[in-house]
Amino acid sequence: MISEAVVDLSRLQFAMTAMYHFLFVPLTLGLAFLLAIMESVYVMTGKQVYKDMVKFWGKLFGINFALGVTTGLTMEFQFGTNWAYYSHYVGDIFGAPLAIEGLMAFFLESTFIGLFFFGWDRLSKLQHLAVTWLVAIGSNMSALWILIANGWMQNPVGAEFNYQTMRMELVDFGALLFNPVAQVKFVHTVAAGYVTGAVFVLAISSYYLLKKRDQGFARRSFAIASAFGLASILSVIVLGDESGYEVGDVQKTKLAAIEAEWETHPAPASFTVIGWPNQAEQRTDYAIKIPYALGIIATRSLDKQVSGIKDLLVQHEARIRTGMTAYGLLQQLREGDDSAATKAAFDAVKDDLGYGLLLKKYTANVVDASEAQIQQATLDTIPNVFSLFWSFRVMVGSGFLLLALFACAFWASARKNEERKPWLLKWALFSLPLPWLAIQTGWFVAEHGRQPWSIAEVLPTYLSASSVSEGDVWGSLLALIAFYSVLLVIEMYLMIKFARLGPSSLHTGRYHFEQAHA
Amino acid sequence: MPALPSPDRAWWRIPLVRELAVILLLKLALLLGIRAYWFDQPVVPVDGTERVAERLLSRVPAESPVSHEEQPQ
Numbered sequence: 267m268i269s270e271a272v273v274d275l276s277r278l279q280f281a282m283t284a285m286y287h288f289l290f291v292p293l294t295l296g297l298a299f300l301l302a303i304m305e306s307v308y309v310m311t312g313k314q315v316y317k318d319m320v321k322f323w324g325k326l327f328g329i330n331f332a333l334g335v336t337t338g339l340t341m342e343f344q345f346g347t348n349w350a351y352y353s354h355y356v357g358d359i360f361g362a363p364l365a366i367e368g369l370m371a372f373f374l375e376s377t378f379i380g381l382f383f384f385g386w387d388r389l390s391k392l393q394h395l396a397v398t399w400l401v402a403i404g405s406n407m408s409a410l411w412i413l414i415a416n417g418w419m420q421n422p423v424g425a426e427f428n429y430q431t432m433r434m435e436l437v438d439f440g441a442l443l444f445n446p447v448a449q450v451k452f453v454h455t456v457a458a459g460y461v462t463g464a465v466f467v468l469a470i471s472s473y474y475l476l477k478k479r480d481q482g483f484a485r486r487s488f489a490i491a492s493a494f495g496l497a498s499i500l501s502v503i504v505l506g507d508e509s510g511y512e513v514g515d516v517q518k519t520k521l522a523a524i525e526a527e528w529e530t531h532p533a534p535a536s537f538t539v540i541g542w543p544n545q546a547e548q549r550t551d552y553a554i555k556i557p558y559a560l561g562i563i564a565t566r567s568l569d570k571q572v573s574g575i576k577d578l579l580v581q582h583e584a585r586i587r588t589g590m591t592a593y594g595l596l597q598q599l600r601e602g603d604d605s606a607a608t609k610a611a612f613d614a615v616k617d618d619l620g621y622g623l624l625l626k627k628y629t630a631n632v633v634d635a636s637e638a639q640i641q642q643a644t645l646d647t648i649p650n651v652f653s654l655f656w657s658f659r660v661m662v663g664s665g666f667l668l669l670a671l672f673a674c675a676f677w678a679s680a681r682k683n684e685e686r687k688p689w690l691l692k693w694a695l696f697s698l699p700l701p702w703l704a705i706q707t708g709w710f711v712a713e714h715g716r717q718p719w720s721i722a723e724v725l726p727t728y729l730s731a732s733s734v735s736e737g738d739v740w741g742s743l744l745a746l747i748a749f750y751s752v753l754l755v756i757e758m759y760l761m762i763k764f765a766r767l768g769p770s771s772l773h774t775g776r777y778h779f780e781q782a783h784a
Numbered sequence: 785m786p787a788l789p790s791p792d793r794a795w796w797r798i799p800l801v802r803e804l805a806v807i808l809l810l811k812l813a814l815l816l817g818i819r820a821y822w823f824d825q826p827v828v829p830v831d832g833t834e835r836v837a838e839r840l841l842s843r844v845p846a847e848s849p850v851s852h853e854e855q856p857q
Contacts (some may be wrong), residue, residue, distance in 0.1 A: 432836040631843040
């Protein structure tokens with residue numbers, strides 16, 4: 267049988283590298299646009315302080331960008347090293363957006379980032395501004411293609427299984443590109459990145475204001491970050507709601523698990539604010555509910571039901587049984603029986619082949635699976651409800667806390683009295699980890715919520731991992747942990763060093779430490 | 785404020801344009817070199833289709849974790 271330890275270790279390695287990579291990505295997405303806005307203000311007003319802002323925040327952006335690139339590369343290699351069967355099965359589709367991302371977006375971004383840093387004395391104001399906007403657009407394009415690839419894993423549209431090549435083949439590039447799950451994921455994710463950039467600038471500016479140094483610089487940074495942050499967090503919440511609607515439409519199991527909906531209740535379903543999901547007993551203890559809310563969010567209606575986990579299990583069991591038939595027919599086709607009748611029979615049931623493959627975890631020959639094995643595979647189709655339920659609530663709670671922060675910061679900034687509100691400045695400073703907490707829990711919901719699938723309802727994660735030894739994966743996992751820990755120390759050292767120095771690190775002679783030592 | 789090039793100055797005489805052109809040529813040469821060295825033909829796994837078919841459809845339960853590992857060339 268396939269080694270479950272290898273599968274689990276490969277998942278741990280990918281999760282670790284992805285979560286680590288996504289410490290840097292959202293800050294890149296957000297800071298790039300903030301730099302473009304700050305430089306636009308500089309070009310419009312001609313005030314030197316805005317140019318200093320672009321240069322200072324650009325320095326922190328550069329440190330973060332370098333680390334983001336380094337950590338992203340190892341993820342793409344893992345598709346080959348740790349997920350070889352996944353790569354063969356879906357590489358035709360999954361590889362296309364990744365390649366386009368490298369060729370189109372990353373080339374654009376990397377070419378113009380050099381001009382951004384070294385072009386100040388060689389480009390006119392307008393030329394440099396165009397470069398900064400192209401860096402911002404390039405980083406967002408990069409995110410678009412990655413999220414198209416990820417959206418396909420959640421909702422695999424535009425592809426067909428070919429029994430001759432034993433893989434999924436792309437039949438409709440437009441469907442892949444305009445996959446509704448990918449589109450809502452893209453706007454939700456980049457807006458979360460904008461929030462991260464805004465919180466970063468707001469928190470460090472608040473630190474300078476609390477220390478009463480570089481106040482003109484900090485006040486202007488605070489103003490831009492609070493306005494951009496408020497617009498962005500409102501977008502995140504609205505687009506997150508849209509994302510919830512899409513999840514409800516195409517990923518019913520994930521939605522039911524996030525909401526711990528065990529039963530299919532009469533429409534419109536109520537929303538469980540908090541509770542204690544008990545997966546073994548299939549119930550939620552101590553639940554506090556808001557009537558009608560889930561039905562309205564997930565279905566945009568008052569008369570459509572939200573499927574409960576118990577009903578979904580019944581549906582999944584039926585699909586596993588159909589999948590067993592599909593599996594048997596695929597065996598016949600592969601053994602040479604390619605008659606029209608066999609092909610037609612397979613085509614009729616091949617959408618459930620993935621469900622049949624879930625049984626491979628329990629039996630070598632799926633068509634002979636016992637009732638107990640079918641029941642076990644059926645239970646596997648529901649991801650861990652408790653962790654999804656609470657991760658989702660941590661994400662949403664963090665989002666609403668940030669909305670309150672940005673609303674207060676924007677109000678204070680508009681009235682030009684933020685310096686007289688130390689509580690607000692401390693609140694902004696200590697909110698620095700919040701967007702990362704929201705983003706990491708959000709990705710956990712998206713990816714863990716897709717389990718037991720690597721490609722939803724097509725390919726089980728269990729069958730996707732490479733035929734490598736446990737020792738190999740331990741070796742690469744430990745090496746990556748060691749390497750990434752070194753990178754994290756370098757990142758934190760540089761970020762803290764330059765954030766503490768502030769605009770004095772530009773050596774213009776206009777800022778706190780240079781004047782203090784003059 | 786950087787000096788703007790005079791209208792009668794040819795574009796290839798502008799230092800920034802020359803530097804960008806050199807950087808792009810170096811990038812192109814590097815990419816072509818990588819392609820020639822590692823990607824001169826499509827990288828198709830040995831018996832990829834059969835190996836996937838065996839993993840998904842085999843009736844035999846045993847599978848050695850490293851039985852199919854390719855040897856580096």
